[in-house]
Amino acid sequence: MPDDNVKCSREHCYVPERGEPCNEGNLDVNSCPYFRGSKAAKSANKHDRDATSGFHFPWSGNSLGLNDFSFISGRSHPHIIGIVGPHNAGKTTLLTVQYLLLSRGNISSEHKFAGSYTFGGWENLAHYMRWKGNIPPTFPPHTSSSDKRRPGLLHLSFRQTGGSLLDLALTDAPGEWFSRWALDKNDQEAGGARWTACNSDAFILIVDCESLVGQQRGVARESIERIAERLNAELADRPVAVVWTKSDIAVKEPVKNFLQDRFANLFPNHEEFHVSVKKEGGNNRITESAFKELWRWILTRKTPSVKEFLSTPPAGDDLFLIYRG
Amino acid sequence: MTSITDSLLVIGVSDSGKSHYGGQLLIRLRKRLGLLKSAVAPDSIKGFDEVLTCLSEGKSAPHTASTFYGTVTLPLVDSVGNRIDLHWPDYGGEQIKNIRDDRLMTLEWKDRLLKSKGWLFFIRPNAARNREDIILRPTSGDDLTSPDTSQEASHENRVAAWSEQAANIELLQMLLYAKGVGSIHPVSTPYLAIILSCWDEIKLPKKNKKHPPIELLSETMPLFAEFISTNWNEDAYSVFGVSSLSKALSDKIPDEEYLDNGPQSFGYVILPDGNQDDDLTLPVARILERLI
Numbered sequence: 001m002p003d004d005n006v007k008c009s010r011e012h013c014y015v016p017e018r019g020e021p022c023n024e025g026n027l028d029v030n031s032c033p034y035f036r037g038s039k040a041a042k043s044a045n046k047h048d049r050d051a052t053s054g055f056h057f058p059w060s061g062n063s064l065g066l067n068d069f070s071f072i073s074g075r076s077h078p079h080i081i082g083i084v085g086p087h088n089a090g091k092t093t094l095l096t097v098q099y100l101l102l103s104r105g106n107i108s109s110e111h112k113f114a115g116s117y118t119f120g121g122w123e124n125l126a127h128y129m130r131w132k133g134n135i136p137p138t139f140p141p142h143t144s145s146s147d148k149r150r151p152g153l154l155h156l157s158f159r160q161t162g163g164s165l166l167d168l169a170l171t172d173a174p175g176e177w178f179s180r181w182a183l184d185k186n187d188q189e190a191g192g193a194r195w196t197a198c199n200s201d202a203f204i205l206i207v208d209c210e211s212l213v214g215q216q217r218g219v220a221r222e223s224i225e226r227i228a229e230r231l232n233a234e235l236a237d238r239p240v241a242v243v244w245t246k247s248d249i250a251v252k253e254p255v256k257n258f259l260q261d262r263f264a265n266l267f268p269n270h271e272e273f274h275v276s277v278k279k280e281g282g283n284n285r286i287t288e289s290a291f292k293e294l295w296r297w298i299l300t301r302k303t304p305s306v307k308e309f310l311s312t313p314p315a316g317d318d319l320f321l322i323y324r325g
Numbered sequence: 326m327t328s329i330t331d332s333l334l335v336i337g338v339s340d341s342g343k344s345h346y347g348g349q350l351l352i353r354l355r356k357r358l359g360l361l362k363s364a365v366a367p368d369s370i371k372g373f374d375e376v377l378t379c380l381s382e383g384k385s386a387p388h389t390a391s392t393f394y395g396t397v398t399l400p401l402v403d404s405v406g407n408r409i410d411l412h413w414p415d416y417g418g419e420q421i422k423n424i425r426d427d428r429l430m431t432l433e434w435k436d437r438l439l440k441s442k443g444w445l446f447f448i449r450p451n452a453a454r455n456r457e458d459i460i461l462r463p464t465s466g467d468d469l470t471s472p473d474t475s476q477e478a479s480h481e482n483r484v485a486a487w488s489e490q491a492a493n494i495e496l497l498q499m500l501l502y503a504k505g506v507g508s509i510h511p512v513s514t515p516y517l518a519i520i521l522s523c524w525d526e527i528k529l530p531k532k533n534k535k536h537p538p539i540e541l542l543s544e545t546m547p548l549f550a551e552f553i554s555t556n557w558n559e560d561a562y563s564v565f566g567v568s569s570l571s572k573a574l575s576d577k578i579p580d581e582e583y584l585d586n587g588p589q590s591f592g593y594v595i596l597p598d599g600n601q602d603d604d605l606t607l608p609v610a611r612i613l614e615r616l617i
């Protein structure tokens with residue numbers, strides 16, 4: 001039973017039960033005067049309320065929550081790219097490298113960067129893969145989520161040739177969700193995977209080359225095939241890209257051919273990419289052109305014509321932002 | 326007479342060069358050394374007293390107090406004789422940083438934003454270079470490792486770890502939103518003048534060659550440059566380089582050349598086309614042309 005003494009008093013703000021960001025934009029919910037049980041609420045008097053009053057922004061900068069999504073869907077149909085794959089396959093590293101490449105500017109001649117409402121989420125990942133003085137980069141941490149019903153959504157906006165805006169949301173989800181979902185699509189712990197399958201406009205299926213070598217390659221092959229089959233069952237003509245991560249690791253031909261044949265059968269029009277962040281000539285380099293080609297694929301997927309996505313009313317009372325025409 | 330009350334907003338974090346530029350601008354205006362000239366002496370220049378005193382002593386000015394926000398009203402006359410009242414602010418750059426980091430804007434700042442039609446956005450390029458990542462500077466030796474997450478970063482540290490270009494894009498997004506500027510169409514108002522400050526400290530590849538400031542901005546903050554060009558109409562923004570002081574000054578030891586020649590003999594602007602001009606009023610004049 002949720003504790004009414006530890007929740008937000010504002011309507012349409014769902015912290016902390018659903019892992020949603022604070023509707024007032026507080027990164028730390030304990031500093032929000034509307035969050036019952038918070039220090040800010042307990043010590044709130046007129047002076048304290050004045051100190052926290054002012055103009056708040058309707059996005060937190062972290063991964064998009066449902067209310068954040070309302071804010072963006074008021075101006076365009078957000079295009080969701082579902083990134084699917086088992087644990088440790090490289091989903092989060094893929095997102096991070098794509099962002100680092102984007103940060104260098106001019107990722108596409110036909111899609112010009114117009115902004116992001118999740119810079120906090122992106123920069124938190126990028127921080128790991130940057131040098132800190134002489135301290136070298138690391139991989140970003142594995143994704144975890146307190147909200148099993150929905151993945152984190154990282155937002156980017158582009159202006160296309162012709163002037164229209166393209167809002168992209170890329171999912172960042174724990175791989176365990178997809179393994180459970182592949183085994184049983186109604187698994188209680190796989191709500192986030194179901195959400196991804198239901199709401200994504202296109203998918204990136206991650207195939208981890210490292211898992212396909214060694215004694216466990218049979219199990220890994222089975223796991224990937226299972227996820228691919230589940231994805232195929234939910235696909236309904238949506239486009240798929242298959243991304244082989246850690247591609248510097250050589251996978252035996254029979255294993256690779258089996259999976260490639262399977263993908264050709266399940267996803268007839270899919271594209272393949274082979275990416276790597278690994279040692280080459282003594283340095284850890286990325287396969288830059290392959291990552292850029294993947295950007296081309298992401299940016300050129302067709303946007304949805306109609307999407308009924310939100311079943312809850314948008315937060316806020318700005319009539320302009322409610323319009324989704 | 327045209328009154329541009331509160332129409333000009335100066336935006337910049339601490340140490341971005343706002344105060345030195347403001348001080349040198351006042352000196353140029355009072356001595357009628359630029360395209361914009363002071364029509365009569367301002368009623369009060371109290372808000373800039375410390376900056377002007379330091380510059381006349383040949384020293385750099387201290388940081389503006391974090392909670393201070395003051396304006397000087399400058400009665401100006403432009404090149405065709407129009408009288409304009411310009412309200413030039415000085416404030417602690419922490420106020421901008423607080424908007425960005427705490428995601429909270431005071432109602433006073435929101436009010437200034439609502440009234441503003443031109444923004445001078447100060448960036449110090451040497452402080453804003455992109456941090457090296459695994460693409461720019463590959464690692465060597467052992468494979469990449471997993472991170473040590475045993476010590477979770479505090480909120481302050483996580484925010485501080487943002488790249489400068491991400492922080493500046495987020496700030497502009499917040500300012501546009503607070504001002505009520507829509508995102509669907511490119512922006513025409515407010516006019517945006519990006520000021521790349523402390524130009525003298527930048528190591529440029531070839532001296533005696535023109536360096537349009539937009540090229541330096543694209544090199545140091547490419548995503549930010551792309552964000553500007555994507556979201557603003559082409560004729561609604563400019564990128565200037567500015568060296569308010571022409572050289573670094575000590576806060577303790579007076580510069581002899583400043584003592585001999587006065588601060589008005591120093592400082593220059595790099596125009597959008599890369600040409601250099603001594604008239605520090607030009608970036609402001611450019612905005613005012615649009616506002617009148």
